[in-house]
Amino acid sequence: MPSLSYGYFGPPGTFTHQALLLIAGEEDRLLPFRSVVAALDAVRAGEIDAAFVPIENSLEGGVSATLDYLADDSQPLMIRREVLLPVQFALCVRPGTVRADIRSVLTHPHAAAQTRLWVARHLPRAVVTEGPSTAGAAVEVSDPDSAHDAAICARIAGEMNGLEILADGIADNEDAVTRFVVVTSPAPPPPATGADKTTLVAYMRVDRSGSLLGILEQIAGHGVNMTRIESRPTKQALGSYCFSIDAEGHLDDPRMQETLTGLHRVCSRVTFLGSYPRADRQAPILDEGQTNEAYAEAQAWLQGLRYGG
Numbered sequence: 001m002p003s004l005s006y007g008y009f010g011p012p013g014t015f016t017h018q019a020l021l022l023i024a025g026e027e028d029r030l031l032p033f034r035s036v037v038a039a040l041d042a043v044r045a046g047e048i049d050a051a052f053v054p055i056e057n058s059l060e061g062g063v064s065a066t067l068d069y070l071a072d073d074s075q076p077l078m079i080r081r082e083v084l085l086p087v088q089f090a091l092c093v094r095p096g097t098v099r100a101d102i103r104s105v106l107t108h109p110h111a112a113a114q115t116r117l118w119v120a121r122h123l124p125r126a127v128v129t130e131g132p133s134t135a136g137a138a139v140e141v142s143d144p145d146s147a148h149d150a151a152i153c154a155r156i157a158g159e160m161n162g163l164e165i166l167a168d169g170i171a172d173n174e175d176a177v178t179r180f181v182v183v184t185s186p187a188p189p190p191p192a193t194g195a196d197k198t199t200l201v202a203y204m205r206v207d208r209s210g211s212l213l214g215i216l217e218q219i220a221g222h223g224v225n226m227t228r229i230e231s232r233p234t235k236q237a238l239g240s241y242c243f244s245i246d247a248e249g250h251l252d253d254p255r256m257q258e259t260l261t262g263l264h265r266v267c268s269r270v271t272f273l274g275s276y277p278r279a280d281r282q283a284p285i286l287d288e289g290q291t292n293e294a295y296a297e298a299q300a301w302l303q304g305l306r307y308g309g
């Protein structure tokens with residue numbers, strides 16, 4: 001396989017970096033970017049082959065910065081792969097700092113949200129400040145002049161920056177998983193595997209009632225199961241919303257094709273953001289009438305009727 005350049009949400013030591021190391025080849029170039037937006041912009045500008053960014057976590061739901069910027073279809077992008085990473089947070093300090101000294105903690109908003117209870121119980125006097133990334137927090141705290149006493153980050157980020165690990169495994173929910181995606185310029189989706197996911201944004205018609213129901217009818221009516229649905233403002237006007245959706249199935253599956261064409265008919269706009277293999281390889285549970293074979297058989301029957309039965 002030819003080597004690829006990946007821009008990831010950095011700096012080195014972020015959870016995003018660790019998730020990327022699970023899939024990158026030895027020859028690939030991994031380039032840290034300061035933000036999700038900067039990494040996606042670099043794909044749009046053709047400076048890198050792919051961006052690797054967080055898109056969802058099991059406690060907070062979708063990552064708005066990623067979802068919104070992906071959906072901006074003035075310069076379309078496409079998701080080609082997903083990766084799941086169980087995340088473990090560590091409390092890291094400059095050597096010599098003890099827990100009682102900690103007044104100010106720096107971390108990424110997602111890490112702050114996922115360690116809130118632990119911090120309230122174990123560092124009741126500390127103020128948590130949200131910064132650009134967990135690894136960036138470790139870099140900042142490693143500076144002896146830093147205003148912050150501790151970073152919440154991956155153990156590896158603490159170690160890379162010469163910090164001491166005061167506590168590890170401090171997530172409020174030990175099963176927290178974050179989902180990351182590989183994003184490229186538009187290209188035909190990777191082949192269907194039978195256990196795929198499709199990501200799309202459906203813009204509802206604001207001028208009539210029942211728009212959301214119309215979207216759901218298309219999805220449920222074709223036997224497609226959603227794994228995520230979030231409403232996001234379109235940013236065009238107050239009260240104007242779209243729905244960011246992940247659903248089981250591939251663009252090549254007839255039930256997904258019927259869903260997409262149905263959505264195209266009932267929505268003011270539909271942005272297709274990619275079909276790609278599910279990281280957990282879980283195939284959908286389909287009713288008898290919703291399999292690809294059932295669709296092919298029904299199509300053959302219809303053709304037969306058109307030629308006189």
Ligand SMILES: O=C(O)C(=O)Cc1ccccc1
Nearest residue numbers: 014015016108110111133134
């Ligand atoms: O800041 C990081 O390390 C990231 O990659 C974003 C993030 C933060 C917390 C959990 C998962 C991903």
